[in-house]
Amino acid sequence: MHNFTPSAGRDNSLFDSIVHFSEPLKRVTQKKVNIFRREIIEKPVFYIGAGTCGLGAGADKTKKILIDYLQKNEIDADVIEVGCIGLCSAEPLVDIQIPGKTRLVYNNVTEDKIIAITEAALKGKITLENILAQHRNKNLTHWENIPFLDEHAFFRQQTRRVLKNCGINDPANINDYIANDGYKAFSKTLHTYKPEEVCEIVEQSGLRGRGGGGFLTGKKWKFALNTKADQKYMICNADEGDPGAFMDRAIIEGDPHSVLEGLAISAYAIGASKAYIYIRAEYPLAIERLIQAIDQAKNYGLLGKNILGKGFDFDIVIKKGAGAFVCGEETALIHSIEGKRGMPRPRPPFPAVKGLFGKPTVINNVETMANIAGIILNGAHWYKSIGTMDSRGTKVFALSGKVERTGLVEVAMGINIRDIIFDIGGGVENEGRFKAVQFGGPSGGCIPEQHLDIQIDYESLKTVGAMMGSGGMVVMDETTCMVDLAKYFMNFIQNESCGKCIPCREGTRQMLDVLENISSTKSDPLSRFKSVMYLPRLAEVIQETSLCGLGQSAPNPVLSTLRWFRHEYEEHIYERNCSAGVCQDMLTFAIDKIKCIGCMACARKCPNDAIIGDKKEAHFILDDKCIGCGVCKDVCRFDAVSVN
Secondary structure (H helix, E strand, O other), X not given: OOOOOXXXXXXXXXXXXXHOOXXXXXXXXXXXXXXXXXXXXXXXXXXXEOOHHHHHOOHHHHHHHHHHHHHHOOOOOEEEEEOOOOOHHHOOOEEEEOOOEOOEEEOOOOOOOHHHHHHHHHOOOOOHHHEEEEOOOOOOEOOOOOOEHHHOHHXXXXXXXXXXXXXXXXXXXXXXXXXXXXXXXXXXXXXXXXHHHHHHHHHHHOXXXXXXXXXXXXXXXXXXXXXXXXXXXXXXXXXOOOOOOOHHHHHHHHOHHHHHHHHHHHHHHHOOOEEEEEEEOOOHHHHHHHHHHHHHHHHOOOXXXXXXOOOEEEEEEEEEEOOOHHHHOHHHHHHHHOOOOOOOOOOOOOOOOOOHHHOOEEEXXXXXXXXXXXXXXXXXXXXXXXXXXXXXXXXXXXXEEOEOOOEEEEEEOOOEHHHHHHHHOOOEHHHOOEEEEEEOHHHOEEEEHHHOOOEOOHHHHHHOOOOOOOOEEEEEEOOOOHHHHHHHHHHHHHHHOOOOOHHHHHHHHHHHHHHHHHOOOOOOHHHHHHHHHHHHHHHHHHHHHOOOHHHHOOOHHHHHHHHHOHHHHHHHHHHOOOOOOOOHHHOOEEEOOOOOOOOOHHHHHOOOOOEEOOOOOOOEEOOOOOOOOOHHHHHOOOOOEEEO
């Protein structure tokens, strides 16, 4: 067996295809390109989805079993690790390609299933149990009666531009990227455009920052371009601290060169010679991919001095962050790179004028960078041909929570929320009832069922109290308590507040106290009523007086749950009831005398000795001692404990 290894050196024919960007690939290179596109293979190829989600589902064990089998049976085949194709809930995913035929996609390929699937595939047969689909490729023979991947419900409504290589290409091999038009846009930029022209193209495309702010990217670049300085910087923000957001990590793990190419083009556009990628240290696989990609790009002369002979010097440095949520804010991030404590500062001056080390600096996030090459290669009109009037192009969403198919979804702006959750995501898991979707992480808000048909764009989301944020979508069903949800996000924000400004530091603390008071049995009704009436005013003060955007958006989860689920707050305050059965202080437990056989398991596990009763006789719960932990229900094997 031969394990595929990343290219150790430059492939001149592929490299020529970059330099001669304006010509069709020469015939002499076409065969090589087809080989790297794997349209020509001489032996079976196995593609293992080995992003963080795949590894978490056991892809490494599947790979080991597969390699052992191939070695034991002396089967000559390539085994390639790829990133996540987006359908995280179906991991581990394994693609199998045999010479002349299209790639087959198998899902849920755990270590106990890989051998049977492999043996059948090598004989030209298909194990239907785990088959998901086949890739479409006009240059290869299709399998009969197997649907194509783009016909699958999860992918049918997607428009994959940013994610087009994720789960397809080998992220550790620059030749894969180049063979699929990688670095053509960078070469075209250096050979064709002046910096101001690049800024203009990106501005005309309508691309808005995908990090949450939604500012026009090209316009931001122009600010830095027009500021005179002896040194300028680009920064790629890969910090991604929002709960429920993982698209930046997946893009880097699956297609790191798309980020580097975007960075190189943007650096040329603003006149920067150095860039930083700020990424949290808890993304080890993404960091490993970046280090590999940077080394390969240097080896190809795509980073360094006098790139492609056009006199452009550019280098990239990886800066690992400690995982502080506030460092997602521009000025706090800059402070962190400078070696200072990550805390925001008042603006102006804006970073585009005075940023890193006092020099003009542009900060864009990973998804923004991954969009740039496509815009340069295909033009501004191509990019803005989809989307809405004010929100152009596509957006990647991280779909998670109580939904059947979780993962990364890239769709054209303007699609409605219902289509993503019910058509692409397959609806609420276990046939549950939809309750709400938390949109945009802690800075966003909850959107209830009556607004599922709202189209997704920057402005429409604001009308229902939410925001695009980084693109996290957490689906909730009726087992979610909205008071508890608001408490979770406020606790997160309180813990992650840098503490520099009083409104954020103390205001969020008070909001959290109010929420805890509402769901506590120790408070009196009048104080609970007064406190919830106090919340909107407190939120308004925090929004108006906090120093940075994170503090200003901190009250959003509370305000949106109050707006759409006020009846749940009132239920907690007046009726002392949590209909979702989540808030422990409001739960009451009872033991069914008929079902209880007196095994004493609940009494032995109760942490507060609140259960009494003799052996082989029905037990009782002392309400005044019960703390609502639910251990009794968990350990009862006879379903004798009920919750109210």
